[in-house]
Amino acid sequence: MACLPTAPPALALRRWLGLGLFVGLCLHLGCALEKKEVKSKLGETVGLPCCHEIPSSDSLHNYRVYWQKNIREVVLAYAEGKEISKNQRYENRTEMNDRNFTLWISPVEIPDKGPYQCVVQHLKSSQNPSVLCDETVTLIVSGFPKPKMSGTLNNESVVWNVTWVSESSLSPYNVTGKLQLNVTKDVIFTCSVESDGLTKSASLLLKKTNDCIVPTIPPSYNVITASSIIIIIFLLAITLAARYLPRHVCSRCHKPQDSVEEGVKECTKTPLSSKVTSETSSV
Incomplete structure (x- = not known):
């Protein structure tokens, strides 16, 4: 029976360490590729989980925690157990759990949707704090409640x-x-x-109105045109009357004088005819 050569202990240890690092790297990449999402409806309360939890033997005073949105917008921040920053838009709507650093938002609004990043540092020394975790979770907000x-x-x-x-x-x-x-x-x-x-x-x-006011209806175009024609005719009639009426009256006033003069003439002629007649009769 042939015996297989056994590997030296140092070589076997290297193989196990390499396999462990490979498995760890795969798990790390898997966690990085896995996208954490939290869904909520508008107006509800939602909790965004962080990547670290304080051991029972430790205290919040030894940590620095940052919750930020879209990497640039700081939602809130804690250092040495005290809140050091909070976005005004999240005022009175957010709070953080002091053990597992879960960020609670209530009520949820439509602008709250998007990626949130939780960064946890342990304050071993004030000059060089170590980063314990840095993880991103995406909040999905759906629906508008009926007003x-x-x-x-x-x-x-x-x-x-x-x-x-x-x-x-x-x-x-x-x-x-x-x-x-x-x-x-x-x-x-x-x-x-x-x-x-x-x-x-x-x-x-x-207000209740006491009297009903009937709205005035403007006259139609035809009525306005007819009224204008009547007024123009009336003005023309007055103008003609003012021009020709005095001449007509004066002509009537002169007629009696003419008749008197004709009567006088007739009266004057009558004696002449009678005289001739008398003279003729005497001859």
Whole structure:
């Protein structure tokens, strides 16, 4: 029976170390290629996990933690157990677990979506802190909640006929509310729309009019044209009358004088004829 030569102990150790490094490298690349994602709906509470957890024997005072979005935007940062920075947009909406460094966001907004990076450093020395982990997790935000519409009439609730329209699950809603009222007195009407934790309100005073005012209807084009023609004719008639009426009156005033003169002439001729007649009769 032939015996196989055994490898020296040093050579076997090298083989095992090489295999371990290869497996470790594959696992590391696998973790790097694996993309961590966390899904949430708009308005919900979501937790983004970090890559390190403090041992029970250690304290937050020995760590420095950075949560940043898109690499450039710092969400919040802790050093020696104290918060040293926080983005104003995340004010009152974020907090971090002091053991596993999970970043909690509530309520989630559409601009919150994107990659977040958790960087953890251990403060062995203030001059050269060591990096324990650096990992990225992507937050996916889906959906817009339907806004709520409400209203009051003189501080009494009224029922709306509400419709919502949205182009897609990632698009905001256009909300429309309709309400029919029979107003018999002055009322104060308030409309409120609530969406994503925000509420917008507006008030309107509706007044009841005592008298119904009939709107004046402007005359049509034909009526205006006919009225203009009548006015022009009337003005022409007055102008002609003012020009020719005095001459006609004067002609009538001269007629009696002519008749008097003719009468005088006739009276004058009559004695002549009578004289001739008398003379002829005497002869």
